[in-house]
Amino acid sequence: MTDTTTDVPTTRPYYSGPPSQPGRSQPATLADILERVLDKGIIIAGDIRVNLLDIELLTIKLRLLVVSVDKAEEMGIDWWRHDPMLTVRERGLDEENRVLRERLAELEGGSDAAAEDGSGSQARGRQSGASSRKSG
Amino acid sequence: MPRSGKTGGVQARKATPETGRYLYAVCRGVDTESLRTVRGIEDQPLEVVEHLDLVALVSTVPLSSFGEEALRSNLEDLAWLETAVRSHDAVVHAASALAPTAPMRLATICFDDHAVRARLREWYISLTHVLDRVEGCSEWSVKVLSPPAASSSPTVDARPSSGAEYLRRKKAAAAERADTTESAVASAGLIYEQLSGRARASRQLPHQDPRLSGHEGTMVLNAAFLVSDAEARSFADLIGLLADEHLGLLVDGRGPWPPYSFAMLG
Numbered sequence: 001m002t003d004t005t006t007d008v009p010t011t012r013p014y015y016s017g018p019p020s021q022p023g024r025s026q027p028a029t030l031a032d033i034l035e036r037v038l039d040k041g042i043i044i045a046g047d048i049r050v051n052l053l054d055i056e057l058l059t060i061k062l063r064l065l066v067v068s069v070d071k072a073e074e075m076g077i078d079w080w081r082h083d084p085m086l087t088v089r090e091r092g093l094d095e096e097n098r099v100l101r102e103r104l105a106e107l108e109g110g111s112d113a114a115a116e117d118g119s120g121s122q123a124r125g126r127q128s129g130a131s132s133r134k135s136g
Numbered sequence: 137m138p139r140s141g142k143t144g145g146v147q148a149r150k151a152t153p154e155t156g157r158y159l160y161a162v163c164r165g166v167d168t169e170s171l172r173t174v175r176g177i178e179d180q181p182l183e184v185v186e187h188l189d190l191v192a193l194v195s196t197v198p199l200s201s202f203g204e205e206a207l208r209s210n211l212e213d214l215a216w217l218e219t220a221v222r223s224h225d226a227v228v229h230a231a232s233a234l235a236p237t238a239p240m241r242l243a244t245i246c247f248d249d250h251a252v253r254a255r256l257r258e259w260y261i262s263l264t265h266v267l268d269r270v271e272g273c274s275e276w277s278v279k280v281l282s283p284p285a286a287s288s289s290p291t292v293d294a295r296p297s298s299g300a301e302y303l304r305r306k307k308a309a310a311a312e313r314a315d316t317t318e319s320a321v322a323s324a325g326l327i328y329e330q331l332s333g334r335a336r337a338s339r340q341l342p343h344q345d346p347r348l349s350g351h352e353g354t355m356v357l358n359a360a361f362l363v364s365d366a367e368a369r370s371f372a373d374l375i376g377l378l379a380d381e382h383l384g385l386l387v388d389g390r391g392p393w394p395p396y397s398f399a400m401l402g
Binding site for chain 1: 156159162199202203204207208211218221222224225228238239242243245246251255259263277341342344348349350390393396397399400401
């Protein structure tokens with residue numbers, strides 16, 4: 001729906017279509033693998049209890065984001081501003097940051113810890129035993 | 137391929153086990169000989185635990201790094217995590233190339249083979265349903281990215297004459313970005329719809345973090361499709377067609393992969 005003209009330039013800088021040889025697997029990126037191995041697949045509780053909620057990609061994403069938001073801005077990286085998942089247009093960055101910190105705090109199990117304690121580097125030592133996400 | 141009836145299990149039943157059995161995937165009708173060369177986590181040999189027609193792929197892991205407490209901190213270590221998920225994925229990949237395979241989520245660990253077999257017994261019907269669903273199919277990933285905003289506007293180079301002018305420009309640039317993103321999101325919706333029509337199942341995943349994926353621009357679609365292997369060729373062709381239709385976007389199609397996104401119980 002973007003291009004209706006036929007005389008578009010022949011260069012296709014943003015095209016990296018499908019593998020030319022189906023049957024040959026195109027490698028997944030680390031992000032793809034993490035996304036699938038951490039977040040998908042069969043959940044059956046083993047004898048070792050582990051709460052992968054702790055490290056779901058959103059958490060990793062938020063942690064990266066919250067820890068280094070100032071640094072990233074210094075470097076001129078501002079992708080989160082136009083990431084549809086994260087865009088909060090009407091609010092300023094401070095507000096956005098606060099919301100993210102709260103979400104991070106929630107994810108890390110201390111919903112009452114709210115903004116004060118959400119520095120992201122304090123990820124350890126939280127309680128995470130309740131992993132009986134035995135689906136069925 | 138060793139059938140580990142006793143070895144891996146027995147010593148682990150004692151009071152404080154030092155090793156566990158890491159469960160990668162459950163398959164059906166897999167030729168275990170063909171998996172002989174595949175190694176698991178920490179280069180341990182892959183072994184199988186069977187129950188009726190189900191085959192669990194397992195290997196031994198030390199609980200010093202895969203016990204509850206150790207895992208909790210190891211999983212926070214991105215380098216450790218990367219090694220673990222890549223090993224896990226390698227096993228799943230090898231198996232799914234041979235037979236219907238239901239991948240397990242990372243770090244499914246039992247103390248011994250009896251415990252693994254008990255899981256197979258308990259979840260037999262659900263696992264069978266999953267294997268039925270994914271049999272003869274693979275997962276394909278299609279991502280759509282909107283390219284980074286081109287800073288080609290002629291006014292960009294000139295210094296703003298005032299603070300107000302600077303703010304006005306910033307605002308205009310932001311509005312332009314929002315426009316681009318919105319139209320990209322709309323196109324992505326169409327692409328998803330068309331591909332879904334050719335897939336057995338489809339789902340949208342959260343957009344990826346560019347720091348993990350290394351992508352540039354804005355990801356507006358991250359979708360997974362379960363596609364019959366017989367239709368893989370035409371599905372791949374369709375991705376190509378859609379990429380041609382949407383030249384302003386990056387359409388990144390990858391596959392075939394193990395059906396991670398479509399392996400869930402119940």
